[in-house]
Amino acid sequence: MTRLVEVPAHFDDRSFDQFAGAFAEARRDDERLLFDAHAAEWASPYGLVGLLAAGQAARRPGSGAPAERPLLTAPTSPEVLSYWARAGFFREAAELFEIHGKVPRVKAAEESEVLLPVTPVRAAEDVHAVVSKIQQRASAILASELSLDPKATMGFAMALSEACQNIVEHAGTGGWVSVQAYNWRRKLARRVVVIAVGDAGVGFRHSLEPTQNKRFGDRWGDAAALEAALVQGVSRFRDPGRGQGLAGIRRYLVRWTGKIAIRSGTARIAIVPPWDDDVPLKDGLPPFPGAQVLIIIPEQGSAER
Amino acid sequence: MIQYIDMHAVLQESISGVYADLVTRPTGRVVRERIERAIAGGSVGEITVARIDFTGVGCIDYSCADEIVAKLLRDRFAVLVLSGITDGHREAIEPVLSGHGLAALIERADGTLESLGAAAAAAALLDELVARRLAAPLPGGTYALTLA
Numbered sequence: 001m002t003r004l005v006e007v008p009a010h011f012d013d014r015s016f017d018q019f020a021g022a023f024a025e026a027r028r029d030d031e032r033l034l035f036d037a038h039a040a041e042w043a044s045p046y047g048l049v050g051l052l053a054a055g056q057a058a059r060r061p062g063s064g065a066p067a068e069r070p071l072l073t074a075p076t077s078p079e080v081l082s083y084w085a086r087a088g089f090f091r092e093a094a095e096l097f098e099i100h101g102k103v104p105r106v107k108a109a110e111e112s113e114v115l116l117p118v119t120p121v122r123a124a125e126d127v128h129a130v131v132s133k134i135q136q137r138a139s140a141i142l143a144s145e146l147s148l149d150p151k152a153t154m155g156f157a158m159a160l161s162e163a164c165q166n167i168v169e170h171a172g173t174g175g176w177v178s179v180q181a182y183n184w185r186r187k188l189a190r191r192v193v194v195i196a197v198g199d200a201g202v203g204f205r206h207s208l209e210p211t212q213n214k215r216f217g218d219r220w221g222d223a224a225a226l227e228a229a230l231v232q233g234v235s236r237f238r239d240p241g242r243g244q245g246l247a248g249i250r251r252y253l254v255r256w257t258g259k260i261a262i263r264s265g266t267a268r269i270a271i272v273p274p275w276d277d278d279v280p281l282k283d284g285l286p287p288f289p290g291a292q293v294l295i296i297i298p299e300q301g302s303a304e305r
Numbered sequence: 306m307i308q309y310i311d312m313h314a315v316l317q318e319s320i321s322g323v324y325a326d327l328v329t330r331p332t333g334r335v336v337r338e339r340i341e342r343a344i345a346g347g348s349v350g351e352i353t354v355a356r357i358d359f360t361g362v363g364c365i366d367y368s369c370a371d372e373i374v375a376k377l378l379r380d381r382f383a384v385l386v387l388s389g390i391t392d393g394h395r396e397a398i399e400p401v402l403s404g405h406g407l408a409a410l411i412e413r414a415d416g417t418l419e420s421l422g423a424a425a426a427a428a429a430l431l432d433e434l435v436a437r438r439l440a441a442p443l444p445g446g447t448y449a450l451t452l453a
Contacts, residue, residue, distance in 0.1 A: 154363075
């Protein structure tokens with residue numbers, strides 16, 4: 001029997017909990033999953049990376065050696081299909097899903113919107129490649145489209161590097177990163193650059209549990225783990241220099257009025273800039289494996305809506 | 306003892322050679338260990354001054370700043386004099402050093418020294434270098450290394 005998981009028509013961080021709920025529900029019976037994206041109209045980098053993480057988590061050990069892959073119904077809209085292909089989604093999805101529907105043979109984009117197509121991150125070497133590539137691609141766009149000081153490019157690369165390293169050091173599995181620039185009409189009438197990093201690994205609570213569980217006592221859980229990592233700069237390593245990464249990302253985002261949100265397990269934490277109305281901490285969300293990081297840097301200088 | 310370190314060259318030797326960025330903990334660890342080997346061997350009681358030239362290094366992230374610069378300062382008595390530093394490098398290194406109460410020096414293109422990191426540690430560092438005649442005050446309140 002196959003269980004259906006509907007992919008939201010507009011799949012981004014706002015609709016992610018709806019997706020996570022459907023995913024959690026469908027997984028209960030340990031049946032094969034079918035991710036239905038046929039009606040998808042748009043997906044943010046966060047949505048695409050999250051869908052890959054779900055695909056990774058939904059692989060079921062087969063009776064034979066190879067794991068049984070979940071099914072994915074590709075979007076029917078040619079424009080959406082083309083966009084997902086150019087964003088590098090299908091290149092990664094091909095390994096994780098049994099894809100149904102016609103997928104265009106399009107190379108991952110070298111266009112202005114896709115600063116970094118969906119890219120796997122498994123090891124430190126991958127982080128080097130991502131940082132190198134983003135500096136080549138992003139410098140002009142950050143300056144021209146977001147009016148960021150050209151000096152901010154290096155900070156952007158640093159933030160991206162640290163976000164990716166969370167996968168390498170904490171997830172216990174591989175993950176993906178994607179960076180895109182687009183007009184964000186929903187919240188701001190301006191351009192934004194969005195970094196999405198996600199994995200289906202062990203998540204923050206599991207990663208920090210050996211060192212932080214006792215300190216938090218009854219409060220310990222996904223929300224406490226996220227708070228410890230993002231707000232208190234706690235790391236699972238006892239080395240006093242650890243925990244620099246997320247703290248550094250926060251400093252960078254404060255400077256450029258950016259936003260970071262991290263979802264892990266059943267909780268989500270955000271550092272909320274003045275232009276956003278997100279809540280700082282949510283608990284009791286539908287469970288989802290690993291961690292999903294969203295970083296948004298808005299165009300500088302233009303009036304807030 | 307003053308030891309010159311070409312950070313870009315050390316990085317190229319440490320990883321595959323195609324990347325110019327100091328990113329990730331594993332890379333930082335390998336680079337630091339190479340620098341430690343290069344600056345080892347000073348006499349007992351002697352200060353080792355490591356002049357680390359960042360020219361050609363693209364980005365350095367917080368993890369590498371901690372793994373290399375902060376740990377070199379924490380784990381052994383070496384004064385770090387950094388040159389070829391961009392604003393981006395400084396953005397990563399400064400908060401890491403400040404957070405640990407550590408300091409290094411930046412050698413500007415004109416040879417004058419500028420402190421980086423925790424103010425108290427930077428002041429103590431300059432005092433020590435001057436006392437050991439490794440640095441000297443210049444007119445205008447700046448300092449420079451005496452052994453250029």
